[in-house]
Structures are given as structure tokens and as C-alpha cells.
Amino acid sequence: MTMYTDRVFRNETVNVDDNTYERCEFEFCRIVYAGGPAPRLLKNNFESCEFVLDGAAGRTLAYIRGLYLGGARDLAEDFITAIRTPDDELPPRDPSKGPQR
Known part of the structure; x- marks a missing residue:
């Protein structure tokens, strides 16, 4: 598991399985969850993102x-x-x- 804090993700595919994201910004991203360990999402912002269940x-x-x-x-x-x-x-x-x- 990887923890991301105060990071900006822009124009990228982010595979969220088993990761923690806190106070991150996601801009124009493709957010992919594939059914592994659930991610922890805490106080993040999502702008114009696509969410994919894979x-x-x-x-x-x-x-x-x-x-x-x-x-x-x-x-x-x-x-x-x-x-x-x-x-x-x-x-x-x-x-x-x-x-x-």
C-alpha cells in the first residue's frame, strides 16, 4: 500500500487499489479500481475525472x-x-x- 498526501494528479490514469489518498487533487484523470483491497480516500478533490470499475x-x-x-x-x-x-x-x-x- 502506498500513501499519497497533498499530491496533484493531472491527466493520468491512477490505479487506486490498496492505496491511501489524502488531500490530493485529481484533475482530468482516469481513476481505476480493479477490485483489490479498497483504497482509502480522505478529503480529496476530483475535477473532470472518469471513474472506472475494472x-x-x-x-x-x-x-x-x-x-x-x-x-x-x-x-x-x-x-x-x-x-x-x-x-x-x-x-x-x-x-x-x-x-x-
Whole structure:
């Protein structure tokens, strides 16, 4: 893992897996997350950037989209709710329901 602090990224592709970015500026960048360890993004600014989910991350998005369009809309909406909810506000997991979140 690499930590970037107060750095400006301009006109470049940035692979964010397993990195930490704090108070960085991203200008006209292609931000790529491929499904590895999640990056930590803290107080950054993004201007005119393209965000790309590649590899496993892209397949996960396709799976959730397939759930939504294939009749499991409530389950897909649960994923969206989990995305919007801070970790400390999520309800406890029920192990009898299998993997969640």
C-alpha cells in the first residue's frame, strides 16, 4: 500500500487499489479500481475525472445490475443502501442469512 498526501494528479490514469489518498487533487484523470483491497480516500478533490470499475470490481457491478434488472431489485437496493450508510450506522449482520453487504 502506498500513501499519497497533498499530491496533484493531472491527466493520468491512477490505479487506486490498496492505496491511501489524502488531500490530493485529481484533475482530468482516469481513476481505476480493479477490485483489490479498497483504497482509502480522505478529503480529496476530483475535477473532470472518469471513474472506472475494472476486473473484479466491474464484474461485481455487473452482478448487482443483473440482480436489479433480473427481478431481485430489493436486494440490489440493499447494496445501494449499504454503500450510502457509514459503517458505524449499519445494522448488525445476521449470520443465518449468509454473507451480507
